[in-house]
Amino acid sequence: MGKKIVILGAGFGGLHTALTLGKKIGKENEIILIDKNPYHTYTPTLYEVATTSKETASLIDLKSIVTIPIHKTVNGRNINFINAEIKELDLLGGDVHLADGQKIAWDYLVLALGAETNYFDIPGLKENSFDLKSFTEALQIRDKILDLVLDGKVQIKIVIGGGGPTGVELAGELEEWFGQLKDDYGKCYATITIVDSNPIILNNLDKRVAILAQKRLKKLGVEIINNEIITKVSNEEIYRRTKSDMRSRLFNRRCKLDDYKMISKVPICEEGEEEFYKQAKENYDRAMLCPKILKQNPNQISEMCPCGGSFCKSTRQRHCNTKMHKKYFRII
Ligand SMILES: Cc1cc2nc3c(=O)[nH]c(=O)nc-3n(C[C@H](O)[C@H](O)[C@H](O)COP(=O)(O)OP(=O)(O)OC[C@H]3O[C@@H](n4cnc5c(N)ncnc54)[C@H](O)[C@@H]3O)c2cc1C
Numbered sequence: 089m090g091k092k093i094v095i096l097g098a099g100f101g102g103l104h105t106a107l108t109l110g111k112k113i114g115k116e117n118e119i120i121l122i123d124k125n126p127y128h129t130y131t132p133t134l135y136e137v138a139t140t141s142k143e144t145a146s147l148i149d150l151k152s153i154v155t156i157p158i159h160k161t162v163n164g165r166n167i168n169f170i171n172a173e174i175k176e177l178d179l180l181g182g183d184v185h186l187a188d189g190q191k192i193a194w195d196y197l198v199l200a201l202g203a204e205t206n207y208f209d210i211p212g213l214k215e216n217s218f219d220l221k222s223f224t225e226a227l228q229i230r231d232k233i234l235d236l237v238l239d240g241k242v243q244i245k246i247v248i249g250g251g252g253p254t255g256v257e258l259a260g261e262l263e264e265w266f267g268q269l270k271d272d273y274g275k276c277y278a279t280i281t282i283v284d285s286n287p288i289i290l291n292n293l294d295k296r297v298a299i300l301a302q303k304r305l306k307k308l309g310v311e312i313i314n315n316e317i318i319t320k321v322s323n324e325e326i327y328r329r330t331k332s333d334m335r336s337r338l339f340n341r342r343c344k345l346d347d348y349k350m351i352s353k354v355p356i357c358e359e360g361e362e363e364f365y366k367q368a369k370e371n372y373d374r375a376m377l378c379p380k381i382l383k384q385n386p387n388q389i390s391e392m393c394p395c396g397g398s399f400c401k402s403t404r405q406r407h408c409n410t411k412m413h414k415k416y417f418r419i420i
Pocket residue numbers: 096097098099100101102122123124125128129131132133134135172173174175200201202203220221254342394395396
């Protein structure tokens with residue numbers, strides 16, 4: 089009898105999993121892919137949306153570079169896409185509850201709901217910063233900057249929290265964009281600052297690359313503050329360590345991501361909860377597809393892991409060290 093594989097989230101991990109499984113498993117099996125958006129967000133081009141004037145590209149043009157319609161992508165494949173928000177995972181009942189009241193049962197469940205921004209409990213950070221994880225958020229950043237320029241603000245200060253790849257890309261693009269804005273609207277200057285707690289930006293990359301990137305950004309005019317931690321954020325100021333020395337609006341490119349809320353809430357068997365575990369075991373086993381396969385046949389994980397699409401040995405290692413996967417491993 090065919091199996092029902094339910095994949096939650098059509099981001100990088102979920103969509104890749106669905107497409108790969110669609111090619112490999114027989115038609116007697118059903119793949120259900122669920123996402124709250126009708127499109128897949130191609131995050132690497134988000135900063136372009138955040139730094140393109142309304143005159144340069146229409147909303148439709150911008151949307152087309154960042155979003156890929158899921159219906160079209162899965163059309164003609166063995167994948168049934170449901171555009172709905174997932175409200176609840178009922179691991180004991182073995183089904184997923186959607187916002188419209190539908191309940192979808194699974195034989196196998198793939199969790200690929202992404203991650204949420206971790207604000208590290210920094211006071212005021214969430215309320216006073218912009219995030220850059222979705223098309224809408226990218227537009228919010230763009231519109232805020234355009235509003236300031238159109239309001240005649242001459243000196244605009246932007247702080248980017250975190251000098252990872254996106255913070256760096258965004259800083260470079262912003263510098264370039266402000267060059268254009270100055271041509272189009274006259275007097276307006278930007279001070280773009282990256283605050284990073286590491287001694288150098290792009291800390292995870294080869295040091296030589298990071299040094300080159302840091303030099304290049306500085307040449308472009310980006311200010312880089314290393315070895316500093318943002319401790320508090322208000323409407324117009326950020327506090328680094330104990331000093332309040334900047335008046336600026338802060339754009340928070342996700343400093344670090346935390347587990348997706350819903351996943352964090354998945355009940356995990358802790359010590360002393362063996363009875364509960366026993367009851368729920370059957371559904372757990374079917375939900376925790378990835379580590380189960382990893383255990384049985386590590387080579388297959390590349391196709392099926394819920395936390396990432398393009399898997400290779402090294403990335404598998406990295407993913408499986410995440411908090412999320414450690415949880416999964418515990419219950420196998
Ligand atoms: C600005 C930016 C640039 C990046 N650039 C790169 C890059 O160049 N290269 C690279 O490798 N990585 C890049 N990344 C990282 C990459 O985007 C992530 O690692 C990747 O998206 C994670 O994949 P995922 O499937 O776990 O989650 P996501 O891709 O975030 O997918 C999660 C999906 O779940 C859906 N979802 C969430 N909650 C619900 C719900 N309740 N109901 C229904 N659907 C829901 C979301 O709509 C989304 O489609 C970048 C990230 C950002 C933010």
